[in-house]
Amino acid sequence: MRTIDVQASSHDYSIHIGSGLRLALKSYISMDYSKILIMTDENVANIYLDDVLGQFSEKEILKVIIPAGESSKSIEIFYSTHTKAIEFGLDRSSLIIALGGGVVGDLAGFIASTYMRGIDYIQMPTTILAHDSSVGGKVAINHELGKNLIGSFYPPKLVLYDIDTLHTLPTREIRSGYAEIIKEAMLAKQSNLNEILSTTISDIPNEKLMQDLELGIKIKAAIVEEDEKERGTRKHLNLGHTLGHAIEAVLGYGKITHGEAVGIGLLFAVYVSEKYFSKKILFSQLLSWLKKNHYPLNIVNSLTPTALVDKMKTDKKNVHNKIHMVLLEAIGQPTVHSFEDNKILDYIQSFFDMVKEEMMN
Numbered sequence: 001m002r003t004i005d006v007q008a009s010s011h012d013y014s015i016h017i018g019s020g021l022r023l024a025l026k027s028y029i030s031m032d033y034s035k036i037l038i039m040t041d042e043n044v045a046n047i048y049l050d051d052v053l054g055q056f057s058e059k060e061i062l063k064v065i066i067p068a069g070e071s072s073k074s075i076e077i078f079y080s081t082h083t084k085a086i087e088f089g090l091d092r093s094s095l096i097i098a099l100g101g102g103v104v105g106d107l108a109g110f111i112a113s114t115y116m117r118g119i120d121y122i123q124m125p126t127t128i129l130a131h132d133s134s135v136g137g138k139v140a141i142n143h144e145l146g147k148n149l150i151g152s153f154y155p156p157k158l159v160l161y162d163i164d165t166l167h168t169l170p171t172r173e174i175r176s177g178y179a180e181i182i183k184e185a186m187l188a189k190q191s192n193l194n195e196i197l198s199t200t201i202s203d204i205p206n207e208k209l210m211q212d213l214e215l216g217i218k219i220k221a222a223i224v225e226e227d228e229k230e231r232g233t234r235k236h237l238n239l240g241h242t243l244g245h246a247i248e249a250v251l252g253y254g255k256i257t258h259g260e261a262v263g264i265g266l267l268f269a270v271y272v273s274e275k276y277f278s279k280k281i282l283f284s285q286l287l288s289w290l291k292k293n294h295y296p297l298n299i300v301n302s303l304t305p306t307a308l309v310d311k312m313k314t315d316k317k318n319v320h321n322k323i324h325m326v327l328l329e330a331i332g333q334p335t336v337h338s339f340e341d342n343k344i345l346d347y348i349q350s351f352f353d354m355v356k357e358e359m360m361n
């Protein structure tokens with residue numbers, strides 16, 4: 001087992017990464033909680049819920065199983081879960097457990113942050129992508145006008161990452177998770193990035209997966225420790241998300257995975273960076289890695305650049321209604337830049353043209 005400790009402003013917490021941890025959850029809970037609400041989605045419930053429930057008595061634990069997918073990060077499910085929690089008698093000494101991917105983690109975490117003005121919660125990530133979402137305390141639900149627009153910063157008490165659960169992930173979700181690891185490596189060092197770009201999604205040995213996850217988590221943890229509330233450096237973790245989030249919202253939540261959208265968003269961020277700084281950084285290597293690993297680059301054929309710019313206008317990084325994007329001056333040197341809407345529109349149009357041409361080769 002590996003452990004990474006994170007210092008948050010409210011408390012410190014540990015991220016344990018290892019095999020079989022879901023079966024030992026109870027031994028990691030140090031407080032005597034009055035009741036527990038465990039949230040998971042229907043896919044994860046089918047495979048792993050009993051492993052966790054088996055450690056508790058029926059009286060003390062309420063299970064809330066939500067539909068799988070991004071559309072569950074909604075105000076309706078947020079509200080109905082509050083209702084179930086009140087009816088079950090959850091109080092301020094109760095605990096919420098998020099067993100699942102980033103959807104469950106973001107939603108359950110946001111419910112924990114608002115229930116009776118805030119109760120403890122534990123993240124039990126079950127996707128590769130959730131190495132990112134379970135760390136750092138960003139919790140949220142979506143608004144029809146944009147991603148994660150209703151939320152808060154609310155760190156978990158503990159992250160228990162049982163990597164055995166990752167063996168049941170569909171290939172598409174492995175692909176999705178790796179986009180965020182690439183992002184983290186792009187913010188760190190060339191050698192880290194080379195290591196991640198050497199991965200082939202369809203064939204990842206266990207030890208390599210563990211190493212890549214640990215690398216991503218360490219890079220993320222260091223950034224959120226430095227700037228928990230995203231006043232400055234944490235914005236860099238949004239690399240690839242200005243376009244990525246807009247793609248998710250324009251297509252309709254759940255039509256593309258978060259990581260697939262971020263993968264395209266990262267390529268766009270590198271494309272703009274190379275134009276802006278007039279130098280080669282990573283575009284051709286990243287493009288060929290994304291192509292080799294079957295990221296859905298051809299989605300650009302069904303996207304309208306003006307609709308994307310409209311969505312980008314609701315991005316949380318914007319200031320005075322101006323779109324702000326994270327660019328890379330070089331690997332490990334992210335910076336934030338603001339652009340006029342027309343300039344972004346030009347970039348998207350020429351980027352799409354280039355991707356379309358590449359997809360024909």
Ligand SMILES: NC(=O)c1ccc[n+]([C@@H]2O[C@H](COP(=O)([O-])OP(=O)(O)OC[C@H]3O[C@@H](n4cnc5c(N)ncnc54)[C@H](O)[C@@H]3O)[C@@H](O)[C@H]2O)c1
Nearest residue numbers: 043068069101102103126127129132133138165168169258
């Ligand atoms: N809070 C943050 O810092 C942060 C960071 C990154 C992403 N996010 C958010 O995370 C969400 C995406 O998370 P995700 O990619 O984990 O999506 P997800 O939670 O929807 O999970 C993806 C799919 O995998 C299934 N699944 C989960 N675990 C499984 C397992 N072990 N075996 C088989 N199937 C399994 C789920 O049922 C779902 O169908 C997005 O909403 C994104 O905005 C948040």
Ligand SMILES: O=C(O)C(=O)C[C@@H](O)[C@H](O)[C@H](O)COP(=O)(O)O
Nearest residue numbers: 132136138147148234237238241316
């Ligand atoms: O932790 C962060 O900070 C991130 O930006 C991580 C992102 O991968 C994640 O998708 C996050 O939810 C996006 O943040 P948002 O503030 O743009 O919603």
Ligand SMILES: [Zn+2]
Nearest residue numbers: 180241258262
């Ligand atoms: Zn993300």
